[in-house]
Structures are given as structure tokens and as C-alpha cells.
Amino acid sequence: MSTTAAPHDPAEIDAIIQSNMDLEGPLLPILHGMQAAFGCVPDAARAPIADALNITEAELHGVISFYHDFRREPAGRHVLKICRAEACQAVGANALGEDLLAILGLDWHGTSADGRVTVEPVYCLGLCACGPAAMVDGQVRGRVTAEALVAEVSA
Amino acid sequence: MKVWVPRDAAAKALGADAVAAAFEAAGAEVVRNGSRGMIWLEPLVEVEQGGVRVGYGPATVETVGAIMDGSAESLGPVEDIPFYARQNRLTFQRCGVVDPLSLADYEAHGGLTGLRNALEMSAEDITAHVTDSGLRGRGGAGFPTGIKWNTVRQAEADQKYIVCNADEGDSGTFADRMIMEGDPFCLIEGMVIAGLGVGATKGYIYLRSEYPDAIEVMERAIEIARENNILGAVLHSEYEFDMEVRVGAGAYVCGEETSLLNSLEGKRGVVRAKPPLPALEGFLGRPTVVNNVISLATVPVIFEKGAAHYASFGLGRSKGTMPIQIAGNVRHGGLFETAFGMPLGELVNDIAGGTASGRPVKAVQVGGPLGAYFAPEKFDTPFAYEPFDGAGGLIGHAGVVVFDDSADMLGMARFAMEFCAIESCGKCTPCRIGAVRGVETLDRIRDGDGTAIPLLVDLCETMKDGSLCALGGFTPFPVMSALEQFPEEFTGVREAAE
Numbered sequence: 001m002s003t004t005a006a007p008h009d010p011a012e013i014d015a016i017i018q019s020n021m022d023l024e025g026p027l028l029p030i031l032h033g034m035q036a037a038f039g040c041v042p043d044a045a046r047a048p049i050a051d052a053l054n055i056t057e058a059e060l061h062g063v064i065s066f067y068h069d070f071r072r073e074p075a076g077r078h079v080l081k082i083c084r085a086e087a088c089q090a091v092g093a094n095a096l097g098e099d100l101l102a103i104l105g106l107d108w109h110g111t112s113a114d115g116r117v118t119v120e121p122v123y124c125l126g127l128c129a130c131g132p133a134a135m136v137d138g139q140v141r142g143r144v145t146a147e148a149l150v151a152e153v154s155a
Numbered sequence: 156m157k158v159w160v161p162r163d164a165a166a167k168a169l170g171a172d173a174v175a176a177a178f179e180a181a182g183a184e185v186v187r188n189g190s191r192g193m194i195w196l197e198p199l200v201e202v203e204q205g206g207v208r209v210g211y212g213p214a215t216v217e218t219v220g221a222i223m224d225g226s227a228e229s230l231g232p233v234e235d236i237p238f239y240a241r242q243n244r245l246t247f248q249r250c251g252v253v254d255p256l257s258l259a260d261y262e263a264h265g266g267l268t269g270l271r272n273a274l275e276m277s278a279e280d281i282t283a284h285v286t287d288s289g290l291r292g293r294g295g296a297g298f299p300t301g302i303k304w305n306t307v308r309q310a311e312a313d314q315k316y317i318v319c320n321a322d323e324g325d326s327g328t329f330a331d332r333m334i335m336e337g338d339p340f341c342l343i344e345g346m347v348i349a350g351l352g353v354g355a356t357k358g359y360i361y362l363r364s365e366y367p368d369a370i371e372v373m374e375r376a377i378e379i380a381r382e383n384n385i386l387g388a389v390l391h392s393e394y395e396f397d398m399e400v401r402v403g404a405g406a407y408v409c410g411e412e413t414s415l416l417n418s419l420e421g422k423r424g425v426v427r428a429k430p431p432l433p434a435l436e437g438f439l440g441r442p443t444v445v446n447n448v449i450s451l452a453t454v455p456v457i458f459e460k461g462a463a464h465y466a467s468f469g470l471g472r473s474k475g476t477m478p479i480q481i482a483g484n485v486r487h488g489g490l491f492e493t494a495f496g497m498p499l500g501e502l503v504n505d506i507a508g509g510t511a512s513g514r515p516v517k518a519v520q521v522g523g524p525l526g527a528y529f530a531p532e533k534f535d536t537p538f539a540y541e542p543f544d545g546a547g548g549l550i551g552h553a554g555v556v557v558f559d560d561s562a563d564m565l566g567m568a569r570f571a572m573e574f575c576a577i578e579s580c581g582k583c584t585p586c587r588i589g590a591v592r593g594v595e596t597l598d599r600i601r602d603g604d605g606t607a608i609p610l611l612v613d614l615c616e617t618m619k620d621g622s623l624c625a626l627g628g629f630t631p632f633p634v635m636s637a638l639e640q641f642p643e644e645f646t647g648v649r650e651a652a653e
Contacts, residue, residue: 024439027421032402066423068405069364085326086520086567087556090483091511123407123574125365126329127168128556129194129481129488138367142168
């Protein structure tokens with residue numbers, strides 16, 4: 001539950017890289033592995049990944065920065081993903097998003113000062129017939145209200 | 156007492172896990188099935204009574220006791236509910252019926268029959284059979300699947316691949332998710348048959364990270380398929396096929412097949428220029444079939460019941476059935492698989508019962524964020540590839556998103572441009588720059604600048620003609636369809652000043 005940036009163990013970084021090296025196209029699995037272990041793709045992992053895959057760090061940065069999922073710093077203790085796509089808009093997602101951000105005093109992609117919660121937009125969770133939809137720490141939620149979501153991340 | 160409580164993400168999002176736990180605590184035998192697709196009834200619990208599965212829904216923890224002692228009011232036999240009874244379920248024949256991770260259940264309901272039939276056929280006959288079925292790409296492009304397969308079959312290479320596009324990013328669509336969570340072996344079987352048909356021994360499912368439940372079920376199903384020789388030496392034959400799940404990373408454009416291939420290779424998900432076709436130079440430069448989940452999951456039933464049976468459904472060149480997803484502001488939302496040809500209005504008003512808010516339907520968007528808006532004046536359009544093309548739209552992945560009369564159509568047009576700007580891969584200028592200019596131009600129109608309308612029309616033409624892929628090329632569909640059908644909302648009636 002700690003959000004302080006732990007020093008990233010080089011041996012663990014190396015183990016994640018090595019466990020994916022016999023895959024065809026190993027980079028995304030490696031980046032997902034880093035994120036699962038550290039909550040982000042730590043800067044300390046960049047040189048070893050680039051080295052193992054024989055690509056430049058610039059190329060690696062290009063890949064990491066292309067995808068919405070990969071973070072440079074860990075998110076808050078809770079991550080709220082709010083669907084902003086059309087089907088959820090049809091049932092009030094815009095107002096939901098505004099209310100939620102106002103209650104939490106955050107903007108999209110923002111993390112609360114106490115590190116408790118990060119709010120992110122997502123474009124479709126496939127819950128389009130029971131919107132507005134959201135995801136709380138990886139768990140799906142349908143027909144949500146701002147109040148219910150805030151209650152879930154209050155601890 | 157045996158009860159079925161769906162493990163589908165939509166059911167879970169509405170509390171199915173707690174309901175399942177309550178049944179278990181009360182001593183019931185709980186099967187976690189997929190969803191029947193009647194999302195407004197989820198969690199839809201089923202109990203077997205006299206050999207018939209009777210439904211209760213939406214179920215809550217509080218109603219568990221009453222369902223178990225028989226005092227709760229039921230929906231009657233699930234398969235008699237009109238929304239379900241009116242479907243032609245071919246691709247989704249087992250979804251919601253079986254335990255998704257029981258291979259015995261799968262085989263008892265027709266599973267593996269298609270694969271066994273395919274093992275008796277030559278590769279050439281397999282691809283010809285798919286061509287004869289009339290199956291077209293269900294991801295949206297509608298390209299004949301058999302012709303794609305035949306191109307890969309005829310390509311010479313030491314390694315070929317089957318890549319399943321499970322990057323279902325279109326708003327209003329969830330058919331891929333539902334079948335992966337509700338009948339994963341069906342997709343595996345379809346991919347193995349594709350491998351036999353084209354001579355590929357390795358498959359990948361590129362599955363979006365927004366679908367953690369589908370990832371979990373699919374990965375477990377692949378393990379079970381390996382343990383039971385569906386993968387590996389296919390049903391103990393001389394054919395080899397194996398597959399794995401690869402998780403996407405939140406980029407919408409990776410649903411475009413060449414962008415997907417780059418992403419699978421570990422690169423930025425940037426679109427590739429075609430040619431070369433992925434069928435000839437795809438994953439790692441090798442011949443690759445890239446098919447949508449529903450295309451591949453429809454293959455087993457074609458080989459089980461025959462190409463002619465499948466082709467006997469449909470309208471004109473749109474053969475077979477389509478799992479249509481009805482979503483948004485809708486009373487009875489869910490998945491409705493039917494033969495091509497049902498008029499759009501019948502789907503929206505009759506099947507789905509109009510809006511959830513009870514207000515009049517203003518428009519529906521068909522085919523995801525790149526699909527056109529259809530006002531009720533166009534509701535007689537039959538749901539099929541060519542008629543939608545003729546009506547200035549597309550069926551895409553068959554998502555239908557319903558909006559009531561409170562919808563702000565200029566706002567929706569602006570959102571289409573905004574979304575394109577966020578998700579553009581950046582490779583081609585019309586999409587990368589055009590989408591940003593589109594947002595600005597729509598803001599000018601909202602602020603009362605009528606001279607910006609011809610500019611918007613011109614910009615849409617440029618994006619349509621000049622973009623490399625469907626993201627930039629089709630974003631004009633929602634924008635122009637909103638402008639053409641609701642011009643009064645684009646007259647620049649100034650709202651609250653900035």
C-alpha cells in the first residue's frame with residue numbers, strides 16, 4: 001500500500017526482462033511486467049530493457065510514451081477509471097465525470113495530494129448497456145454515481 | 156440445488172460476484188456461466204426447474220433466499236424471454252448456456268465438432284468452405300474471410316500466424332468481450348481451424364487491457380485446451396497449433412490491423428501503409444491472418460453445421476448472422492444475434508424498447524466512434540453491410556448506441572474529433588492535425604461563427620480522402636452525419652460565453 005518510490009531492485013528488473021525474452025515481440029509483456037511489479041515502468045529499467053532488446057533508449061521511450069497504460073511514476077493507492085465514450089455519455093457520463101472531479105478536487109489524470117486516488121479517463125470498458133461505467137482498482141462497476149465511487153476510494 | 160450466476164463483466168459490474176457468494180453460502184451449487192446478453196436483467200440468475208432453466212433478475216443478495224425457496228417471482232424460462240427467443244444464435248449458441256471453462260460442457264453443446272470435420276478436409280477445402288459460407292470480417296471492414304485465408308494459404312513461408320484482433324475499443328460494442336468470457340473454447344477452436352486452413356502453427360490473441368475478466372478466462376481456457384490436446388498436437392493429429400494471449404496497453408488505434416501488428420512486435424502502435432498486405436507480410440514480416448474475435452468464433456459453427464446452413468441466413472451479400480450490441484440510453488440493452496437484414500428501427504424500438512429515460516430517441520450511432528449517427532428518419536435501413544454503406548454509414552462491429560432527445564449533437568461531433576486527436580497514432584497528417592483543427596472549428600461554430608461550417612466540411616473531406624486508416628478516414632462519419640441531420644444545432648446559437 002506504500003506509495004513511496006521504492007528503490008527498484010536491479011535483479012528483479014533483470015528477472016522480468018529475462019522471463020519474457022523467448023517471446024516473439026517481448027517488449028509489451030516486459031513493460032506490463034514492470035508495471036505489475038513496481039506500479040510503473042521505472043526509469044531504472046530503461047537502460048537494461050534497451051540493452052536486452054538491442055534498441056535505443058529513444059526508441060524505448062517512443063514505445064512507452066505511445067501507450068496510455070504505461071506510467072513513469074506509480075499511481076495513487078486507488079485508481080478510478082471513468083468511461084468517457086459515447087454509450088456512457090448517452091447516460092450521463094459527462095456530468096458524472098465533472099461531479100467526480102469536483103468532489104475530489106482533481107483534473108483528469110490527477111492524483112490526490114495524499115496519494116490516495118488517481119482518476120483517469122478510459123474509452124470504453126465494454127459495459128455499454130449498463131453505463132455509466134467505471135473501474136475501481138481493476139474491478140468493473142456499472143450504473144455508477146459519483147458519490148458511490150468516491151465512497152469506494154475513501155479508505 | 157444448481158444455479159447459474161454469470162461471470163460476465165457486465166454481470167459482475169452489477170453485483171454478480173456478491174450474488175454468487177450468497178448462493179454458495181446458502182449451500183447452492185453455483186455455475187458461473189457467461190451472459191445471455193440481456194444486460195438489463197443482470198445479474199440474471201438461472202435455476203433448473205423440471206429440466207428447464209428459469210430466470211430471476213436482476214438478482215440481488217437480498218433476493219437469494221426467495222429464489223432458493225421458490226417464493227421469488229421468476230421471469231419464466233430464460234429462453235422464452237422475447238429478447239432471447241427472437242434471436243438466431245449461431246456464433247453465440249453456447250454463450251450464457253455453458254460453464255465457459257468446462258470442456259465437457261463445450262463438447263456436449265456441439266463444441267469441437269467443427270474442428271473434427273475440418274481435420275478431415277484439405278487446407279484448400281477449409282478456406283473454400285469459409286468462402287462459401289459468405290463470412291465477412293466482423294471487425295467492421297467486412298472483407299470476405301475465406302479470401303483472406305486463401306491468400307495466406309497460398310503464401311510461401313516457413314512460419315505463418317493467426318492473429319486474433321480482440322482490441323474491441325469501439326464504444327457500444329462488447330460482443331468480443333462476451334464471447335471470450337462466455338465461450339472461450341469457441342474462439343480457440345476457430346483459431347485452430349484457421350491454422351489448419353492456412354498452414355499456421357502459432358496464434359496470438361491481442362486482447363485489450365481494459366478487459367481484465369476476459370484476459371483471465373481466455374488464459375485459463377488456453378491452459379485447459381493445451382492439457383486436452385486441442386492445442387499442441389491438435390486432437391492427437393499430425394497438425395500442430397499453439398497460441399497465447401497478448402495484452403494491449405490502452406491505445407484505441409491498435410484495433411487497426413497493421414497498428415496491432417506493430418504493437419504485437421513491441422513497437423509503437425503506428426499504422427503501416429498497405430501494401431504489403433498483412434496476409435503476405437504481417438507479424439514479423441510473415442504471412443498472417445488478422446481476424447476479429449467474432450469472425451474467428453463464427454468459424455466453428457460454419458464447420459459444425461455447414462457453409463450452406465450459415466449462408467442461408469442474411470440479406471444479399473451480407474450472409475449469416477451478426478451479434479448486434481444495443482447500448483447507451485436504452486431500455487433493454489444487450490447482445491442480440493440475428494440474421495442480417497432487420498431494420499434498424501425494429502432493433503431500437505421493438506427489440507430494445509426505446510430509451511431508458513423514456514424520452515424520444517433522437518439518434519443512434521452505429522459502428523462505434525467512427526460510425527455515423529442515424530436519426531429516426533433513417534430507421535428503415537436494413538442492418539447489413541451494403542444498405543448501411545448506401546445510407547452514409549457503416550455497421551462496423553455492430554454496436555448501436557441510443558441517444559434520447561437531450562443529446563447535444565454538436566457536442567457529439569466535437570467529441571468524435573477530440574477522440575480522434577487523443578487516439579491518433581500520428582503517422583499521417585490529415586488525422587494527426589485534422590482532428591485537432593476539427594475540435595477548434597467546431598468550437599468556432601458553437602461560438603456563432605457560421606463561416607466555419609464550410610471549413611469543417613472541407614476538413615472532413617480531406618480527412619476522409621487523405622488518412623492512412625479508418626481512424627482519421629472515418630471520423631468524418633459521425634461529424635458529417637450529425638451536421639447533415641441536425642443542421643439547426645450547428646447554427647451557432649451562442650451558449651454561455653467563454
